[in-house]
Amino acid sequence: MTAPTPRPGILDIIAYAPGKVAVRDGVTTYKLSSNESALGPSPKAVAAFEAAGPDLHIYPDGSARALREKLGDHNDIPADHIVCGAGSDELLQLICKAYLGPGDTALQTDHGFAVYHLAAMSCGATMLYAPEKDHKTDVDALLAAVEDSTKVVFVANPNNPTGTVVPASELQRLREGLREDILLVVDAAYSEYMDDPAYDDGRAMVQDAIASGADNVVMTRTFSKIYGLGGLRLGWAYAPAPIIDVMNRIRGPFNISSAAIVAGVAAVEDQDFVVQNREHNRQELARVGQRLGGLGFEIVPSTCNFLLVKMRGGDVEARSTEAKKLCAYLAERGVFVREVAEYRLPEFLRISIGSLEANDAMLAIVEEFVS
Ligand SMILES: Cc1ncc(COP(=O)(O)O)c(C=O)c1O
Numbered sequence: 001m002t003a004p005t006p007r008p009g010i011l012d013i014i015a016y017a018p019g020k021v022a023v024r025d026g027v028t029t030y031k032l033s034s035n036e037s038a039l040g041p042s043p044k045a046v047a048a049f050e051a052a053g054p055d056l057h058i059y060p061d062g063s064a065r066a067l068r069e070k071l072g073d074h075n076d077i078p079a080d081h082i083v084c085g086a087g088s089d090e091l092l093q094l095i096c097k098a099y100l101g102p103g104d105t106a107l108q109t110d111h112g113f114a115v116y117h118l119a120a121m122s123c124g125a126t127m128l129y130a131p132e133k134d135h136k137t138d139v140d141a142l143l144a145a146v147e148d149s150t151k152v153v154f155v156a157n158p159n160n161p162t163g164t165v166v167p168a169s170e171l172q173r174l175r176e177g178l179r180e181d182i183l184l185v186v187d188a189a190y191s192e193y194m195d196d197p198a199y200d201d202g203r204a205m206v207q208d209a210i211a212s213g214a215d216n217v218v219m220t221r222t223f224s225k226i227y228g229l230g231g232l233r234l235g236w237a238y239a240p241a242p243i244i245d246v247m248n249r250i251r252g253p254f255n256i257s258s259a260a261i262v263a264g265v266a267a268v269e270d271q272d273f274v275v276q277n278r279e280h281n282r283q284e285l286a287r288v289g290q291r292l293g294g295l296g297f298e299i300v301p302s303t304c305n306f307l308l309v310k311m312r313g314g315d316v317e318a319r320s321t322e323a324k325k326l327c328a329y330l331a332e333r334g335v336f337v338r339e340v341a342e343y344r345l346p347e348f349l350r351i352s353i354g355s356l357e358a359n360d361a362m363l364a365i366v367e368e369f370v371s
Contacts, residue, residue, distance in 0.1 A: 008102075013121050016114055019352075020336050027334040030358035034338075035160065035190075035306045037228030038280055038354050042273040045229060048266035052259040060258035067256070067264045071236055074268050077203060081210065081238055083247045084256045084264075088189060088222040088235030091247070092154075093119045095218065095237075098246045099151050099183050100125035106152040107145055109137050111162050111343050113187065116154040125151070135162040135300050135308065139170050143177040153178060156187040157202070158194070161340045161350045163302030168200035175205055175217060183243070186219045190304040192226035192274060193281055206238050215240040225305060226277050227267045234260045281305050284353045291363050292351075295370050306352045308345070312370075319347035329369050335362045 019033030064084040072079035085091035092115050100106055102124035108116045110132050117127035130145040132138055137155055146153070155174065158165040175184055186202030194201075202219030209217040218239035224230035234256065237247065256264075267273075289299045289307055298310035311319035311326070320341070327339050327349055335358070338350040353359065 007124060009121055009124050013118060014342075016118055017342065019338050020331070022331070022336070024334065028361070029334045029336065030354055030361050031336050032306075032338075032352040032354050032358060032362055033336045033350075034230065035225060035304065035350075035352045036230050037226060037277055038284065038305065038352075038358070039228065039273070039277050041228035042267045042270040044270040044273070045227070045263040045267040049232070049259050049263040052262050055258060058258065060254050060256060060261055062253045062255075064256045064261050067261045067268075068236075070265045070268045075203065075238070077207070077238055081206070081241065081244055082236055083239070083244050083251070084234065084236045084261075085251065086233040086235075086255050086260075087224060087230075088187065088220040088237070089115055089119075090233075090251070090255060091220050091235055091237045092116065092185070092187070093122070094247045094251055095152065095183070095185055096120050096123045096125065097250055103149060104151045105147055105149045106154065107142060107150050108154040109142065109159065111135065111159070111340075111345055112154060113156045113160050113189075114342065116185075120152070132162070132164075134164075136164040137166045137170070139166070139174045139177070142174060146178065146182070150182055152183045152185060154185045154187060156189065157199075158190045158303045160189065160304065160306070161308055161338070161343050161345065161348075162300055163304045163306055163308050164300065165194065165196070165199060165303045167196075167198040168204065169198070171200065171202070171205060178216075180214060180216060182216065184217045186217065188219055189222045190225055191221065193278060193304055195278070195282075196303070203238060206240065210240045215242045218243050223264055223267060226274055226281075227264075228273075228277070229260075229263060229267060232257075232260050232263055234264050281353055284356070284359055288351070288353060288359050288363065292366065295366060300348075306350055308340070309349050309351055311347050311349075316347055323347055323349050326366065326369055330362065330365050333361075333365045335365055337362070 068079040096119040188201035191201035223234040300308040311322040
């Protein structure tokens with residue numbers, strides 16, 4: 001018997017490994033492996049989600065108008081240049097589905113976010129990688145890596161798992177150096193944690209693209225990080241009209257649930273919560289970084305809600321072994337952090353910034369491990 005076979009390349013994909021967590025009887029667990037909100041979700045978003053219950057038999061507004069208008073007002077951009085998705089993951093998938101196919105290449109940095117290559121491969125395209133400099137996006141390296149077949153370039157700014165950021169001027173230089181027929185995707189999943197005036201989440205570049213009629217930049221955003229709604233699956237993209245049109249043609253007709261629409265609106269309205277979460281992160285990022293640095297770990301300077309932590313001493317092999325051991329040691333004691341060997345960073349662990357309690361628990365176990 002012959003079985004149905006997936007398209008070439010699909011079976012080469014190694015499925016995304018989500019941040020781990022496991023519950024054990026009698027052990028308090030802390031999940032610091034998926035860069036989720038340290039303060040949970042906005043209580044106002046939760047209330048809106050709960051209030052959506054009685055109407056769940058009604059299909060959602062397929063265009064998510066109320067949410068797009070709220071996002072448009074809040075971000076000072078037109079709602080008809082926004083498309084919402086089930087997490088920014090869905091939007092990244094849609095971009096690949098629309099603009100990449102067999103024989104095409106996409107480009108990202110060496111330690112860029114994993115979903116880009118998975119999404120590109122699922123469309124039959126190949127991912128190219130450009131080296132980073134000090135774990136930062138290197139615009140010259142990206143430009144040098146572009147091939148004739150390159151159709152899409154992905155940059156996460158700030159990037160996951162490195163946590164590093166490049167200024168708006170560098171992204172602008174990248175855009176100017178790319179051929180006009182290449183789509184630049186600026187993934188700003190962690191932008192709400194930024195407070196650097198030299199930073200642009202991608203909005204200015206999209207605005208500029210719209211004004212100049214160059215339809216080749218898209219910014220993606222998420223509700224999964226500072227807004228604390230990772231479980232709800234909600235993200236959005238801002239782009240010139242032709243790109244929005246393309247994404248609307250291929251997305252599911254009701255890709256955002258009615259509960260996600262109202263919770264998303266309430267979350268955007270609850271900016272006090274966002275400010276509180278950002279402030280908590282600012283303080284804890286510094287405190288946790290200092291404590292781990294004091295124990296001899298090298299910390300990649302981060303602007304996000306996580307730290308990329310390099311193991312101590314020895315050679316690459318010894319440090320990689322230590323990363324595995326420390327990850328397992330923490331997990332046995334209820335704290336889950338992320339190994340990043342699949343990002344070609346085997347000597348590192350990525351540790352999310354959690355609540356005070358979670359961070360203290362993690363630090364105490366790391367201290368015990370090194371002593
Ligand atoms: C850089 C980056 N982009 C996108 C995402 C996906 O977010 P979402 O939950 O909106 O799919 C993540 C999640 O970790 C991320 O780190």
